[in-house]
Amino acid sequence: MLSPMPDLICPIDKLPLFPQEHCLKCEQGHSFDRAKQGYFNLLPVQHKRSKAPGDNKEMVNARRTFLNNGYYQAISQTLNQTILAKHLNHSNILDAGCGEGYYLNQLLTQAQQQNINLQACGLxxxxxxxxxxxxxxxxATWLVASNKQLPFPEHYFDTIFCAFGFPVYQEFANKLKNNGQLLLLEVGEHHQIxxxxxxYPSVKAYSAIDLQPAFDCGFTLNDQQNIRFELTLKQAELQQLLAMTPHLYRAPKQGLENVQQLESLTVTIDVILYQLTLSDTPATTCNQ
Structure with a gap:
């Protein structure tokens, strides 16, 4: 079932966008065409830091292949259970930093199996x-857009989730309903150790995510779940895993050669799901 078009606002003047035949327009005449694949680009050039920000084609293709093979199914399942335990039909859900859409796709598939209709958007x-x-x-509705300027009305979403992305707590607080839910997937200490x-010649000490900026924006931590398991990956899967992470560009040449010489490797997957709720009393100390 096709998810209804969400309410959207113009990223240039913050006015409501109205659907036309093949585009979205605001009252000031700003127009955003629907791409042939079905998405809208709401990231104006003046808001970009580079010509083609975000993951390149190679990273996207590697992650799509790796995830579609089910290696992170346990992570997706935990995320889905957490969301669907709270929401009934017609909840507004945002995947903020959705990548190629794996987690949102998995959520919608499970929701359909439970006869739950969600208004879902990934950006x-x-x-x-x-x-x-x-x-x-x-x-779902798919958008090229930034977490720094979410193109939605205030207090619009029931749940926002951000999987291994870049949370912008003030913006999330503005777009969530009172008592709305924010879910963060972050790596744990032993992830891919x-x-x-x-x-690397030496592994950097683990630094947990600092949730104080979220607390300053009115969020409270309700729960956190550790998701930990092992994967035995052959050389082809190891290269896919490398290509979908920054390690491919950060690791020294010798380290990459070390991995290329492996026939297989058992890798620990260590992830933490943080479940936060937005207070119904707006915070006034958020510095984000």
């Missing part, structure tokens, strides 16, 4: 990621 700054997402799923040991 990312990478045009290549959104193109892939829009091709893979026609039931075996791979990192092959890549």
């Amino acid at each position: 990312d700054i990478s045009k290549f990621a959104i193109q892939a997402a829009a091709k893979s799923n026609k039931t 075996e791979l990192r040991q092959h890549l």
Whole structure:
């Protein structure tokens, strides 16, 4: 079932956008065409830091192949259960930094199995990621846009989730309903530790996510769940995993050669799901 078009606002003048035949327009005449894949680009050039921000085609393709093989299914399942335990029909859901759409696609599939209709939207700054997402799923709304300027009315979403992305707490607080839910997927201390040991002469000390900026914006931490399991990956899967992470560009040449010489490697996946709720009393100390 096709998800209804969400309410959207113009990223230039913040006025409501109205659907036309093949585009969105605001009263000031700003127009945003619908791409042939079905998404809208609401990231104006003046808001970009580079010509093609976000993940490139190679990273998108590697992550799509890796995730579609089910290696992170346990992470997706935990996220889905957390969202669907709270929401009934017609809840507004945003995947903020959706990449190629894997987690939102998995959520919509499970919601459909439970006869729950969600109004779902995924956005990312990478045009290549959104193109892939829009091709893979026609039931959600897909946008090229930034977490720094979410093109939605205030107090619009029931849940926002951000999977290994870049949360912008003040913007999330503005767009969530009172008592709305924010879910963050972040890496744990031992995430991919075996791979990192092959890549780097010494592994950096773990630094947990600092949630104080979220608390300053009115969020409270309700729960956190650790998701930890092991994967035994062959060389082809290891290269996919590398290509979908910054390690491919950060690791020294010798480290990459070390990984290329492996026939297989057992890798620890260590992820934390943080479940936060927006207070019905707006915070006044958020500095984001």
